[in-house]
Amino acid sequence: MTPVQLSLSYGQAFVAPDRWRHRSSMSVRFPEPPLLAAKGACALISDSTLRNNLAKQAGDLSVKGFLADYFSTPDHWDVKTSATRVLRALNAWCFSQNRQMSDGSYVSSLSAMVYRGREAHLFHMGDTLVFRLRGAEFEQISRDHVTDLGGYRYPSRAMGMDSGLEIDYASMPLKQGDIFLFTTQAVQGTLMPSDYVRLIREDASDLDAACERLGTAARERAQERGYGGDQFCFQLVRIDALPDEASEDKPGRVYGDLPIPPELSPGDRLDGLEVLSVLSRTAQSRVYHVRDLHSGREMVMKAPSPELSSRNAYLEHFLLQQWVVERVKSPFVVRIMEPSRPRRFLYYLMAHVKGETLAEWARRHPQASLEQRLDIANQLGKAVQALHHRDLLHQRIHPDNVLIDAHGQVVLADFSACHLRDVDGHRRSRGLVRQLGLTEHSAPEYALEDDVGRRSDQYSLASTIYWLLTGELPYALAPNRLRSHTDLEQLAYRSARTLNPEVSVALDDALRRALDPQRALRFRRMSEFRRALRPPRDPAHDAGEGGSRRPGEPNRFWQGVAGILLLLLVLSWLLR
Template sequence: MIPVQLSLSYGQAFVAPDRRRHRSSMAVRFPEPPLLAAKGACAMISDSTLRNNLAKQAGDLSVKGFLADYFATPDHWDVKTSATRVLRALNAWCFSQNRQLSDGSYVSSLSAMVFHGRQAHLFHMGDTLVFRLRGAEFEQLSRDHVTDLGGYRYPSRAMGMDSGLEIDYINVPLKQGDIFLFTTQVIQGTLMPSDYVRLIREDVSDLDAACERLAAAARERAQERGYGGDQFCFQLVRIDALPDEASQEKPGRVYGDLPIPPELSPGDHLDGLEVLSVLSRTAQSRVYHVRDRHCGREMVMKAPSPELSNRNAYLEHFLLQQWVVERVKSPFVVRIMEPSRPRRFLYYLMAHVRGETLTEWARRHPQASLEQRLDIANQLGKAVQALHHRDLLHQRIHPDNVLIDAHGQVVLADFSACHLRDVDGHRRSRSLVRQLGLTEHSAPEYALEDDVGRRSDQYSLASTTYWLLTGELPYALAPNRLRSHTDLEQLAYRSARTLNPEVPVALDDALRRALDPQRALRFRRMSEFRRALRPPRDGARMGGQAGTQAPREPARFWQGIAGILLLLLVLSWLLR
């Protein structure tokens, strides 16, 4: 007997005089069966405020961004974990962009419903509306979060409104024949519950026509009552079939239950991949240089260490690593590669970078110019910024994790400690880094078990840059050897100029600030530190002489003035 799968139908209608200036967005995604079993289907709607110059962009971004990232989350995450993490990451990005905008914002109300198995999961913020029609019962599932200001109703909770995001979550059991309506706040004051039921039930076989009937009726009622009914949107989703309870697959089955690969050596084969060399063996993972025998493509395979079969906490993070890197699109961050055939073991594939580590590069180029070294540091800063834009912390930036290809392109690799910067992630971030081991470039807060964040990556970037410019560390006592907060007093910054006179004064000051033992005293934004990493201009080379003469010139000027006054005083005394 063929097992029944989830099946649904949907319809939409949109009324707006100018579709290019609409402020609402809606969508339904019903993926293919393998992804459907793992993640389900999704219907959502978003709506921005009337007086927002970026209303269209805000509405479209929230819908497209959620759909793109939710279905790319690791298969072993449940629906609530996946949706919540994606929404928080999307909110952090929107909020960070809003702080730089003066005309408009990426703020929007949002309702997303995920249909998985025999359950519906609703995630809601703001004033968008979600109703359920079951039989003759018409019920609102979402809760309005609005504030009245000067006669206008504004959402009091929305995507991009604040750095923290409060999400309403409800779990609704599904029944065959359930119909869900998604619409926006502008509908308030037009149709009554009985109108919804009548217009939907009039011909439920055609959901697009039902949405058109709702839109036409709402617009007519708004015009009768003098409302501004120039923009309505309706979306209906009907549950046509539900999977049998016995046929529902366990979440995470695709990758989460795969076995760990055995120890591999050059010449071994796994899933059509030939091992060319072993790049790394650590207590947590194995890294191999492999070649796909089907297409001849060379890649890097990363797999958990065979000894970690019972280390479920690390294995959960290992499954997260691929998803982390897939979300970052940057030429300075290594790319994830898709295998040419299904995986039978737990691993992921990355692009193979033909190059060397930063440690090897520095050893082979001891005479490299200041401009070359600063160019490398600036590229590394771009890689770290690309992670931060996706609300990710790298947490293990050091020279052995930085690759440089034959063209001088910097690629950041090794995401074994990478973590989402979410609300409850500080403790897990620190414990993950300590489990993998602190490095001499780790920020002091990791050793002292304080809160960590983007400025922790800033410290590691600055420490790596300092080492690249001087060959030494900024402190005599490495931060990873700190035992208590009193040890912070022993961290006395050694000026980079004493080790390399070519280092400009301004850059030395920037390094001093980015390497401050107190996280709160470092640069507020990575972009501020990166500006100091730009190579000096030809007309203003900030080497030894330029950096030392400029501060002395005011002193010499006033010394000359004092000498002249003294001479005049002596002359006046002699001429009396």
């Protein structure tokens, strides 16, 4: 007998003079069975404020952004972990954009409900409304977060309103026949609970028609009472069938529960992939150069070490690495490749970069010019900045993790320590790096167990660039050797100009600041450091010699102009 799966129906209706100018957004996504078992189905509604020039964009962004990222989270994450991380990352992006705007904002209320198995999970921010109709019982299951200012009601605790996001979370068992209503704050003061029940039950088989009835009734009631009735929207979701408890799948079955591959050697085959060479063997992972026997594509396979136990913290993090890299779209960050057939073992595939590590490149090009080295530094800065734009920390930037292809393209690889910023806390992020081992380019805060963040990556990037320009480290005592905060006094910066006279004073000062042992004293933003890495427009003029324009030439030109004007003035006076 085929097991019963979750099944639902939904209907929607907008009440607005121009649907394309509304400030609300709603959506339902019901994925195919494999994804449905791991992630469930989603229903969302968002609403922005009336006095917002970006109201429509804000509403659409929160809904589309959640759906795009939630279903891409690792299969072994539970619903609460997946949704919470996606919402916080989306809120961080909205808040950062709002700080740069003056005529609108990406602030919106949002209610998202995930239906997985026999349970519903509600995530709520702001003042959107969610109700449940079970039999004759109609109740509101979301809380209104509003603030009264000058007679107007504004949402509070909404998406994009603050750097920290407070999310109301609730889980509840589902029953067949449950109906959930999603609507906005505009409906307050129009319909009574009895009106909702009557209008929905009038013909519950057609949920679109039920939403239209709700919209028409709400508009008429608003007009009778003198309310603004031109911005209503309603969404109904009905649970038609629930899976059997015995047949309910657990999250992670598709990916997280796969076995670790055995030790592989050149010539071995796994899931239609032939091992061409072994690139790396460490205590935590194995990296292989492989070829897909079906397509002929050459790729890089990364798998956990066969010696790892199921409780190892690195193994838990390994499950996140593919998802982490998939979030970043940049030519300077290695791409994830999809396998041509289902995986039977735990691994992921990356694009194969035909090139060499930065350490190998530096050994082969000892006479490379300063401009070449700064070009590499700027490309690497773009790679790190692409990670930071997705709220990710790399945490292991050093020459062996940077690849350069035959065309001079820089690609950042190895995401074994990559972590979502400020999601699991600094302690877990530091612990992951310490388990993998600190490098001579690690920021001092890792050794001293202080808070880490984007400026920690800035330090590692600057240390790698300093090494690229000079062949040495910026401090006689490597930061990974620090034992206490008093050891910081031993970190005396060695000027890059003493090791490479081609380094300008401005560039040396920028490196000094990015490499400050105190994290708070480094550049606030990666973009500031990247600007400081750009070579001067006229290096010859910066050096004070040999240029198309001689020093003092502009002064002599204007002195000549002033002399001519003075002469004309004297002549006009004499000829009166």
